[in-house]
Amino acid sequence: MKPKIVTIKGKPHLVIISYKEYLDLLEAAIKPTQLQMPRPKHKLQTQRVLVRENCDTPEEVQRRLDKGESPVKAWRLYRDLTQTELANLASVSNSTISLIENGVRCGTTETLEAIADALNVPTDMLGLPRG
Incomplete structure (x- = not known):
């Protein structure tokens, strides 16, 4: 290996x-069906989930979405990441993250896929169809 x-x-x-x-x-x-998405215990300890097809929205994320926060921001805060840390993980600029979170920009499919991968969530959790 x-x-x-x-x-x-x-x-x-x-x-x-x-x-x-x-x-x-x-x-x-x-077995893949036994995997669950753990909540990180502290900053930058996000654990990579091997299979994400059965990803449920954690209660904390759902509360934020219900309040009108963007999915990117809700998941970023759940993962205990700053905008800068997420931008670095997704290889995009800090301003791109900020503009998407504030609804100024939607973000390209490629950008949202990179952000979804950095957050370790399926693309549909950020509003893109799976695939």
Whole structure:
């Protein structure tokens, strides 16, 4: 296995492995239906969920959405990330995150897909169709 470790501010944050290695780990670990999306315990400890098809909206996120907050902001706050941290993870500018969160811009499909990946949520959680 040849994992690539991605760091943020000098601390390990993500591990990137090949798809084959991912499948091997998934098979060795647990069945996909047993996976759940954990709430991060502290800043930048977002855990990557192996399978996201059955992603439910956490109560905290739903409350924010019900108050009219943008899905990007609701999920970003749930993941305990700053706009800058999310922008870095999604490889977009801070202003792009701000404009999307404030409803000034909708964001391109490519941008929202990058943000969804950075937040580890399916694209439909941010208003894009799955696929």
